[in-house]
Amino acid sequence: MAALFSLRCVSTSWRxxxxxxPAFWTLISSTWSSKAITMVLSRSGACPLIIHHLPPDVPxxxxxxxxxxxxxxxxxxxxxxSRWIAGIIALPLELASEFFDTPLPxxxxxxxxxxxxxxxxxxxIPLTPVITDVLANLEHMHFxxxxxxxxxxxxxxxxxxxxxxxxxxxxxxxxxxxIDTMRKNPGLETIMIGSVExxxxxxxxxxxxxxxxxxxxxxxxxxxxxxxxxxLDTILRHIQxxxxxxxxxxxxxxSNSLEHNRHFWMKTVSPLLPSLQTMHMxxxxxxxxxxxxxxxxxxxxxxxxxxxxLSIDGLGHTATLEWIASVVKSWxxxxxxxxxxxxxxxxxxGVRSTFDALQAIPRVTSIDISVGPIxxxxxxxxxxxxxxxNRPTTSPPPFPFLxxxxxxxxxxxxxxxxxxxxxxxATQLPKGWRPHSNIQLVFATHRPVWFEDxxxxxxxxxxxxxxxxxxxxxxxxxxITYSKEQSGLLAVVWDNEEGxxxxx
Numbered sequence: 240m241a242a243l244f245s246l247r248c249v250s251t252s253w254r255x256x257x258x259x260x261p262a263f264w265t266l267i268s269s270t271w272s273s274k275a276i277t278m279v280l281s282r283s284g285a286c287p288l289i290i291h292h293l294p295p296d297v298p299x300x301x302x303x304x305x306x307x308x309x310x311x312x313x314x315x316x317x318x319x320x321s322r323w324i325a326g327i328i329a330l331p332l333e334l335a336s337e338f339f340d341t342p343l344p345x346x347x348x349x350x351x352x353x354x355x356x357x358x359x360x361x362x363x364i365p366l367t368p369v370i371t372d373v374l375a376n377l378e379h380m381h382f383x384x385x386x387x388x389x390x391x392x393x394x395x396x397x398x399x400x401x402x403x404x405x406x407x408x409x410x411x412x413x414x415x416x417x418i419d420t421m422r423k424n425p426g427l428e429t430i431m432i433g434s435v436e437x438x439x440x441x442x443x444x445x446x447x448x449x450x451x452x453x454x455x456x457x458x459x460x461x462x463x464x465x466x467x468x469x470x471l472d473t474i475l476r477h478i479q480x481x482x483x484x485x486x487x488x489x490x491x492x493x494s495n496s497l498e499h500n501r502h503f504w505m506k507t508v509s510p511l512l513p514s515l516q517t518m519h520m521x522x523x524x525x526x527x528x529x530x531x532x533x534x535x536x537x538x539x540x541x542x543x544x545x546x547x548x549l550s551i552d553g554l555g556h557t558a559t560l561e562w563i564a565s566v567v568k569s570w571x572x573x574x575x576x577x578x579x580x581x582x583x584x585x586x587x588x589g590v591r592s593t594f595d596a597l598q599a600i601p602r603v604t605s606i607d608i609s610v611g612p613i614x615x616x617x618x619x620x621x622x623x624x625x626x627x628x629n630r631p632t633t634s635p636p637p638f639p640f641l642x643x644x645x646x647x648x649x650x651x652x653x654x655x656x657x658x659x660x661x662x663x664x665a666t667q668l669p670k671g672w673r674p675h676s677n678i679q680l681v682f683a684t685h686r687p688v689w690f691e692d693x694x695x696x697x698x699x700x701x702x703x704x705x706x707x708x709x710x711x712x713x714x715x716x717x718x719i720t721y722s723k724e725q726s727g728l729l730a731v732v733w734d735n736e737e738g739x740x741x742x743x
Contacts, residue, residue, distance in 0.1 A: 261286045269293060269312040276315055287324035287345060290316060294329060294354050302331060305354065309334045321345065331355050332364075335385070339370045346373055350403070352383035363388045371395050381405070381431065390416055399424035400458075401431070408436035414473040421478060422454045430456075432474070433465040453479040462511075463488040468553070472503045475510070484514035486545050493553025500553035504562055508549075516570040518546045524577035524604070527563065527597075529587045535559040540580075556587050560596035567600055578604030578640065585609070589616030594623050598637050605643040610650070617646075618655070625659035636663045645681040653704035657711070664713035681718045 243263060247254040257263055261284030267276055268291040295308045309330050320341060325348035328338065332353055363386045364370075374380075374395035381403025389412035396402075402420065414437050421427060459481055464471050468491040489508065493500050519525045522541035529535055533555045539546030551559045567573050579600055585608055587593055597603060610617050624644075626636040700719055709717050 258282060265289055266291065267316055269308070273311075273315065276312075280316070280319060283322075285322070288316075288319055288322045289325040289327075290323055291327045292329065294331070302333075302355070305331055306333055310337070313337065317341070324348065326350070328352070329354050332361060332386070335364055339367065339373060342369055343373050344376070347377060348379040349373075349377055350381040350383075351385065353385055361386050366391045366395075379429075382407070389413075393417065393420040394423075396420055396424055398426070400426055401429040402427055403429075403431040404435050405431070405433040407434075412437045414470055414477075418454060418474060418477045421456060425455060426458055427456050428458050429461040429463075430459065431461070431463045432470075433463070435466050435470065437470055453477055455479045457481055460484055461486045465490040467492050468494050468500065468503055472499075472507050475507050480510040480514075482513040483517065484511070485518075487511055487514060487518070487547040487549070489548075490550040491552070497553065501558070504551060504554065504559075505565075511547075512566055512569065515547055515566070519570075520577065522546045522577075524579060526580045526582065527560070527600075528581075529556055529583040533559075537563060540577075557590070557592045557596045560593065560600065564596060564599040564601075573601045576602055578602050578642070580605035580607070580643075582607045583609075584611050585617035585620060586611040589619040591619070591623070594620060594637075602640045603638050604640050605645075606638070606641065607643075607645040608647065610646065610648040621656060621659050625662040628662065643681070653700055653708055657704065657708050660708065660711050660714060664711055681720060 243257060247257050261282060264279045264282040264284075265286050266289045267279055269276075270291075270293055271279075292309065292312055294305045297304045313334075320343055322345065323343050324345050326343075326346060327350045329352045330338065332355055335351075335353065338351075366388055370392075374392060375397050377396065378398050379401035380396070380399065381401070382405075383403075384406040389407070393412075393416045399420070402424065404417070412435065417432070417435075417437065421430070454477060456478055460483075462480070462484055463486065464474070465488070471489065471491050489511075491503060518539045522539040522545070524540045525547075526538050526540060527535060528538070532552070534550065534552045535554075535556060537547070537549045537551065539548070551562075554562065567576070567579075570576065579602060581588075581597060581603060583606070588597065588606075588608060608617070608620070624637055705717055705719070708714060
């Protein structure tokens with residue numbers, strides 16, 4: 240709305256054009272003043288309306304104020320309910336039934352959430368004929384934190400293109416009901432399921448007998464799930480995933496069974512693998528990040544609105560990397576893939592089995608390491624990165640396509656690191672391999688915090704060692720950076736354009 244008023248100020252002709260075009264005035268928001276809402280309604284003519292309602296900014300215990308605010312907004316916009324085509328609504332439970340008190344014949348999009356999560360423990364909202372008609376006409380829906388009688392509600396959808404369910408529990412919701420909803424809506428393009436506590440196993444015998452074939456969803460393009468591994472496993476085993484998905488997000492809360500976790504990632508998600516390859520190719524690569532515990536996050540590069548993000552937990556870092564390596568090797572022409580990057584800690588990558596598992600992934604081009612409190616872990620990785628001392632002269636070193644190495648919280652000199660790099664690039668390599676060996680080294684030195692760990696070394700990096708490292712055949716550039724907390728500090732760095740040491 241602010242943009243419209245800015246455009247109206249350009250000239251009187253622009254103002255008259257905008258004021259006289261009802262299609263510009265189709266959004267109504269409760270965040271506006273009553274005067275603005277009335278003005279927009281009068282200028283919208285007979286155009287369809289998009290209704291946006293958020294509760295007022297009041298203390299959490301001011302429920303009566305929130306209810307009164309919502310009722311006043313609906314009093315103003317309810318006479319135009321026949322024109323509502325989309326609603327983005329957040330309201331308390333007491334107003335939920337009132338929202339559905341009269342028909343909404345043109346409503347096609349509804350994102351509805353309750354502002355009081357304790358409402359999930361309340362009796363379900365009765366399913367009236369008006370609600371049934373509204374649900375039957377919806378094409379895009381996302382229900383959040385709603386206490387509905389889910390067996391009846393999920394059975395009412397007939398035309399869905401978007402199925403969104405989140406923060407739901409109780410009131411009979413189950414995996415078979417969600418799957419049945421997908422079966423009755425074969426035109427689904429987007430599935431979003433998050434934090435839904437639904438009964439997943441065991442599946443009823445009569446249901447399994449009457450539904451022997453997976454649900455075909457040929458138009459599905461977006462699959463985003465977050466919740467119990469049991470629920471996600473049940474859903475994925477009963478639907479047919481096309482090979483051309485545009486976005487995949489899976490965050491599975493692991494079970495207590497390692498075997499079940501392994502089966503889910505190594506068997507159940509296998510129909511998604513062709514889409515993962517396509518996204519990896521089109522997005523220009525992907526990244527693997529080691530998180531707390533056993534969690535690994537595998538993400539496509541290039542943005543948050545497309546691609547894939549798999550949060551893999553319950554397997555351990557080594558087993559997860561071995562699975563990713565097996566997935567990548569199953570793709571067509573893995574040697575021609577865009578590169579993989581890895582963000583990890585020295586404690587994780589310093590484990591030999593983890594190092595070998597990461598090395599098994601073709602075309603790892605970037606490694607970003609945060610140094611932990613045990614320095615031996617870092618040097619175990621670096622020594623392995625240099626390769627064995629008796630490596631054949633024609634054999635490439637570990638991670639032959641590595642182009643960038645970032646080491647954060649560096650607290651050492653460079654003498655030992657230089658010896659490792661000399662060993663890495665000492666071989667006579669086959670023709671055509673050398674262009675991939677130019678590596679950029681970035682040392683992000685950590686701000687000294689002596690009370691944190693007094694035993695950690697705090698070394699000054701000497702310029703002659705930087706120059707020696709820079710001159711190695713195979714090292715393209717070296718950068719020394721500092722933490723943001725140390726703004727104002729100067730350091731001697733190498734300027735590639737000037738070909739000399741400069742203050743930076």
